[in-house]
Amino acid sequence: MNKRLQVEIDKCTGCGLCQLACAVKKSQQFDPSLARIKIYRSEAQGFNVPLICQQCANPPCVTVCLMNVADKDPNTGITVRESNHCIGCRACQVACPFEACTYDHINDVVVNCDLCGGHPACVEICPTGALQYCDISTTLAGARDAAAAKRSMIPDRERSRHG
Amino acid sequence: MESTGYAGNILEIDLSTNSQHVTKLSPQFCHDYLGGIGFNARMVYDGVSTGTDPLSKENILVFSAGTMVGSTFPTASRTEVSAKSPMTGLFGTSNSGMFFATQLKNAGFDSLVFKGKAERPVYLHLEDGKAEIKDAAGIWGKDSWETIDIMKKQYPGCEVASIGPAGENLVRFACIENSYFDAWARTGLGAVMGSKNLKAIVVRGTLGIKPYNPGKFIELSWKARKLIESSPFFVPFRSYGSMNAAIPYGNFKALNAHNFSQGCLPDWKENFARSKVDQHTHGHIACQSCIIACAHWVEIKEGKYKGLHMKDMEVTPITAFGSGCGMSLEASVKACEMSQRYGFDMVSASGAVAMAIEIYDRGIIGKDDVGYELAFGDDEAILRLMDDIAHRRGVGEILAEGVLRAARNYEGAESSAMHVKGLEIPMIDPRGRTSTWSFGILTNVRGGDHLRCRNPVENLRYNENKHRFGKERFGFDPKMYDALDMPESLKTRAIDLENDTTDIAVMSYWAENLINLFNSLGVCIRPPVEHRIGPTILAEAYTAFTGLEMDADELMRGAERSWNLMKLFNLREGEKPEDSKFPRRFYEEEVGGRKLDEAQLREVLRRYYQTRGWDADTGVPTADKLVELGLNPV
Known part of the structure; x- marks a missing residue:
């Protein structure tokens, strides 16, 4: 499986459907704070940024994990977790530059996007095509750079919505 | 029993005594009043006694999340805020979207009720079931955007409802700002909030909203989405x-x-x-x-x-x-x-x-x-x-x-005051457009306003006045008629395909009830939604979401019940039949070669009252109608 989530940033309207679809699939309830995807809205500058797990080549979350819960799956290359052993210390949350580690307050563990086993609920429900699931080799040209650029434009994190 | 769909609680806060009380929602209350504006109608009717000064501590201010908010049901986002209006002295109410209701429900409450008046400026901080009244000295005097900036810094991830200087200064038409760019704007609810010395409401929640039947509910969300996307109004509105x-x-x-x-x-x-x-x-x-x-x-x-x-x-x-x-x-x-x-x-x-x-x-x-x-x-x-x-x-x-x-x-100066029942009329001039939409300004429970009555199949390509104020042109392919989710017996009365007309009196009755249903469940009234979403799919979704049995007829009756209750509130406050009229100018001065005919308009109003089961002359709900709806006569 060489597909990854991609964001086409200008298409995001910030509706939050992706968060609700994620939360209800993974936790059986509509609670945006449980979603493995976050949305920042900059009211001052006028844009929305979905923040997703980048499935990094050398993930900081894996590096800092005290319990060796997080690791790269050698077959798929995605970051996976043995949540049974997670102690909920949230060090990975601090380390992740994309805020893609989500604290699951029901089970007191940290989780990240597992691409729903190849059928991501967030992509399915996204009404504008801002979220896409595509092959690494056909990654949207510049999409990641554009997302990173927008992310870096949020000067004041508190002046935005995130769940 | 754990609540499904609904958060399950109403939080009542007495600002005079700084005390709180939580009431559990009962299945009967949910069935009868649905949520959102329905809850508000009941609580304001019961909680505000006749003749109360809207800006006194005896008025109450109620925020209720639409029932389906916080879910994947398309456009479910809206919160209704109500009180006795300082503009009209009648039922004051306003609806707004964005993310407030999502956070409110996740914080554990469907409704917030504010009573009394705080001694000095305060704000409410509400997070995961815990409510705290806090000193607002640091934000009083700030404008809404500044207030939100400060609150968001202090409480990351929160949603904020606030008043600005207009609300503090009791400008009668002050609004409550919903985050930065939206508002519960009409009928002066910001002045009510200001009169209570309540500067802001800050909400965040992570308690989660549990659907009763997640699989079925998500299936219905998809079905609703496909319906909305299939409306010809969808692409233009997008x-x-x-x-x-x-x-x-x-x-x-x-x-x-x-x-x-x-x-x-x-x-x-x-x-x-x-x-x-x-x-x-x-x-x-x-x-x-x-x-x-x-x-x-x-x-x-x-x-x-x-x-x-x-x-x-x-x-x-x-x-x-x-x-x-x-x-x-x-x-x-x-x-x-x-x-x-x-x-x-x-x-x-x-x-x-x-x-x-x-x-x-x-x-x-x-x-x-x-x-x-x-x-x-x-x-x-x-x-x-x-x-x-x-x-x-x-x-x-x-x-x-x-x-x-x-x-x-x-x-x-009175002839220059463009209002109905004390509320300024928005964009539409009924002299130029005789339609369900412009007629609704007369019958709206909140006075001169256009957002509670709109023909779900309004056709902006035509504007024929040969029918004057009784009918408007339908003008669509019959497929549009077929796609309307409306009981057949009423649909044939509302739309005459043979003559290609929509009956304004009958359609107003349906449109008001439908919009009231949307405002109960928290769904948006934008045309593609109003065109394709009706009581059938909403009843199914309501049941899958809450676990409470509901069919389409009963759901519409719930919406009609709260509309009647708001009308009863207005009558109790002294609304007279003659108040339901446009400014004199509309009858006396021509615009685009047209003016309104008062007798003709009164006739449409009579037919509207009859369709509602109200007295044709006075617009008072009849005893039979109230019994049918399970309401007590005035």
Whole structure:
């Protein structure tokens, strides 16, 4: 499986459907704070940024994990977790530059996007095509750079919505 | 039993005593009043005694999340806020979207009820079931945007409802600002909040909303989405939102141009065209769970108002300031920003300004009264006057009372006060457009307002007045008729396919109930939704979400029940049959060669009352109707 989530940033309207679809699939309830995807809205500058797990080549979350819960799956290359052993210390949350580690307050563990086993609920429900699931080799040209650029434009994190 | 769908609780806060009380929702209450506006109707009816001064501590202020909010049901995002209105003295209520209700429900509550009055300025901090009243000394006096900035810094991830200086100064048409760019604007609820010394409500929650049957509910969310996407109104609304209406209404000469004196301004089409939306906007903004995203990010890149960057270019602010006061498009964005920061209703504020300019033109007030010259289209003078209104300075002190009360201060000014039941009329002039939508201004429980009655199959391609005020042209393919989810017996009365007409009286009855249902469940009333979403799918979704049995008829009855209850509230407060009429100007002065025929309009009103099961002459719900709805007669 060489597909990854991609964001086409200008298409995001910030509706939050992706968060609700994620939360209800993974936790059986509509609670945006449980979603493995976050949305920042900059009211001052006028844009929305979905923040997703980048499935990094050398993930900081894996590096800092005290319990060796997080690791790269050698077959798929995605970051996976043995949540049974997670102690909920949230060090990975601090380390992740994309805020893609989500604290699951029901089970007191940290989780990240597992691409729903190849059928991501967030992509399915996204009404504008801002979220896409595509092959690494056909990654949207510049999409990641554009997302990173927008992310870096949020000067004041508190002046935005995130769940 | 764990609550499903609903958060399950009502939080009551007495600001006088700083005490709290939590009530569990009962299945019967949910069944009868559904949520949102239904809950509010019951609580305000029961909680506010007759003759209460709306700005006294005896008034109550209720926030209720629409029942389906926080879920994947498309457009479910809305919160209804209600109280006795300081504008009309009748049922005051307003609806707004964005993310407030999502957080409110996740914090564990469907409704917040504020009673009494705090001794000094306070705000409410609500998080995961815990509510705390806090000192607002640090934010009192700040505008809404500044208030939200401070609150968001202190409580990351929260949603904020706040009042600005207008609410603090008890400007009668003050709004409650919903985050930065949206508002519970109409009927002066911000003044009620200000009268309670309540500056802001800060909410965040992570308790989760559990659907009763997640699989079925998500399936129904998808079904609803496909229905909405299949409406011919979907693509236009996704592209231009409510701005689609700006030009047609200008062509009909049905705009509020210069205080309802002209129907349309000469350069309207050039100055406010959809191409202007393209020129000034980048990207769309959605409320919670919306698949349409009708709103735009606006940036003014040049000229005097360069640097404005916000959500705007919707038909209400554009017509309020652009058409009503004759402002330029760019200045209307500034006026919109000012309304949001100061926190007042753009429709009423622009109505007050437009009246002031008109009576200035008529020589009733002069430069000595105002302090500067006033004229339609004088952007700077208008912005200055709005500033004076927000701070109750000079003539602003009088205009801050709304047009009905302000006009009483000047002999001869009453004919320039464009209101119904004390509430300023928004963009539509019924002389130019005889439709379900313009008729609804007369029958709206909240007074002169256009958002509680709209034909789900309104056709903007036609504007024939041969039917005068009884009928409007249907003008669509019969497929549009088939797609309407409406009981067949009523549908054949509302739409006559053979003669290609819609009956305004009958359609108004249906449209008001349908919109009231949407405002109960938290679904948006944008045309693609109103066209394709009806009680059948909503009843199924309601049951899958809450676990409470509900069918389409019973759901509509719930919406009709709360509409009747709001009417009963108004009657109890002394509303008279003769109050349901347009300003004299609409009957006496022509716009675009047309004026209203009072006798004819009364006849449509009679048929509307009959369709509602109300007395045809007085508009009072009959005992039979109230028994049918399970309500007690007055």
